[in-house]
Amino acid sequence: MTAPYDAPEVEKKGFSMRHLILAAALGAALMVPAAAAQADVTVSFTDRLEAKMDRINAIDGRREEAFREFRTEGTRGGLPPNARLNASLFAGTEWANERLFPDIKDYNVPALFQAMMERGIKAADPDFDGTVTVKIKKLQIEAFSLAGLRGRNTQAAGDVTVLDADGNMVAQHYIWASIVPAYTASRSYTGPDYAYRKAATTTRVGPIAAEFTQKALGKLYPDYDAPGLVIVDR
Secondary structure, three states: OOOOOOOOOHHHHHHHHHHHHHHHHHHHHOOOOOOOOOOOOEEEOOOOHHHHHHHHHHHHHHHHHHHHHHOOOOOOOOOOOOHHHHHHHOOOEHHHHHHHHHHHOOHHHHHHHHEEEEEEEHHHHOOOOEEEEEEEEEOOOOOOHHHHHHHOOOOOEEEEEEOOOOOEEEEEEEEEEOOEEEEEEEOOOOOEEEEOOOOOOHHHHHHHHHHHHHHHHHHOOOOOOOOOEEEEEO
């Protein structure tokens, strides 16, 4: 009968060490917390608004470019030479659109609504793994540079629908919002709300997007203090 094989001491230690390393690696992997699920937010508009979206984006984008340079609402060709003085006056403020889109190339109106909703959901419900759809049915801005969007008052309205991970609808709300801003005396605002100059409330999409998403998030998460519009001005 062949004698039982007795592995050399070095081989025994090597075998044991390999298993210990594998066990430790597996244990470490199990201990790493899973990343929080990201909210899947989709934004759409009525056919009438969608047909105008290229022009809306172009107009709002040009004003955004001018604002980042001059910190004054307007377009480059329509601002006085001394407008650039505002750049130093408000140097410490974290402006809403730049908080959400550090690179202006990423900025557009649908993405603005989407980013505000995603940021709020991530803060209010980090483990949310469903889908939120936003359908903007009305978008009216008092002095917007496009006749089809101008109206007596700045306002927005639409449906916000929440689906769970299996695609089942768990909530749906009709949201209507107008401009009811908070104000700050600080010229170096870095708080949680979305900072705009006062003139933007009648000429830009951002302020009403902030008001609309604040109301929408308030409906979805009543205990969450959702960020809204704050006016930073002289």
